[in-house]
Amino acid sequence: MSEKKKTEEKGITVKKEKNFNEWYTQAFQKADLADYTLVSGCVVFKPYAHTIWDKIREETKKRLNKMDVGEAYFPLFIPEKLLEKEAEHVEGFSPEVAWVEKAGNTKLGERLAVRPTSEAIMYDSYSKWIRSHRDLPLKMCQWNNVVRWEFKNPVPFLRSREFLWVEGHTVFADEKGALDEDKSIMDMWQDICENYLALKGLRGKKSENEKFAGAVFTKSIEYRLPNGKIAQGPDFHYDGQNFAKAYSIKFIDEDEKEKFVFQNTWAISTRMLGVLIAVHGDDQGLILPPKIAPYQVVIIPIIFDKHKKELFKETDKLKQKLEKKGFRVKTDKRENYKPGWKFNQWEMKGVPLRIELGPRELEKKIVTVVRRDNGKKENVNIKNLGKKIKELLDDIQKQLLKRSEEKLKNSIKEVKNIKELENAVNKGKIGYAKWCNNVECEENLKDKTTGIKSLNMPEDKIGKAKGKCAFCDKEAKVYAYFGKTY
């Protein structure tokens, strides 16, 4: 079979660089992460994807646990009158809300929103639960699904109508308590994304225009995909007393006065799986960072009949040995597939390391270890295997983050006016500019370009920009990143 035919029929048929959208579609399907369903914009998260999501959950849960954030579960449905209480909030979400209007053939007295986010339903409960300063802080989160009926083209993981996330909703007696949480939550997101997902993003504060509907301010980490588009990753919203006033969340303070609480909201979602696929993958398929890969190592025995028993025995032994050391190991002993076929399959699925074990290795008591990130092969003595695997996995993890960091760095272009910004963004770059941070200026920018928005503003530069805004006549106040978003 010719090389060309091989790739056409079995693997991913397009180059990531040349046709990112098609590549992405094939990559997640061929890695067995997700599949389309008859409901537009809603995909199946298959076990392989769900396991990765579970890794993200595991790490997040550990950290939230330490921060004393309790896990709860609130209803999927939100009565219309609750959703309407906070004006900005409802305005932001109402176009995308899915409604339940009937039970069987009976029309409901009040329609129920399928939650696009849970502020409304949670804060109604909070208002009943919080009476005294002794009830605060109240910190809860819930892992659930939400529905936002987007009308843009859905893209699995990156922009889907239903997705999974954790939404945290914390309540404090004073502003300081709430504001202090900003750093710990954002640090947690950055830690998980960088050190587990190996993804480097832009951390900063959202503009007035782009902040969460109902919040005082929003912080986010933004990720650039290979097609130049930006996906917002995890976030943190300081709500001040906006929701407290709308949902009447009050308490009697030590001074015996009735006060409104201060609140935060924060989240990380399955969208990160999309970023993960898009940023790390190559023409062969996925590349998963070892720390979140469902399998870190796949052992493939190169089967020959006369060695079969021995090979299988050794394969099992290796697996046990590595599992004892805490690695996640898969063995592929299928006899009806040739080694080459298996290599390709596990490459599409992005398993960080492959161990080949055949008669040659058996004889010398070695194995051949192959890295997914750069394809490098080496022989490793079985005696030293555990140590070597650890080294390699650590290095892959490190290299992936480094690569992601470099790609991000190289994509940022400082611009001085709208024209330069447009040129940069059209070339897939992220624009970086001195900015006035005004709503009208951002609206104007969106109108005059093909929908370029601010992404966020690095916090250490807020208030430090000097001179004129790059896009209007006002004084610059901040530096900000600009691009087109998912």
Place this chain on the structure above:
RNA sequence: GGGGCUGUAGUGUAGCCUGGCCUAGCAUUUGAGGUUUGGGACCUUAAGACCUGGGUUCGAAUCCCGGCAGCCCCA
């Protein structure tokens, strides 16, 4: 929000323009059997599809309309 393209076995496709020779071809896949196994092996054999609902017509995978779904471009 606007426009374009597409939908044929699990997957990728041929056929569509110009309706009939389609009992829908090919490859891969899947089941059985055999021979194999170091980068997607081979042989035999079996299985598997025209997105959906209308319409036009003697006759529709093919033409028309609606729906559903996917992709792309623009805002």
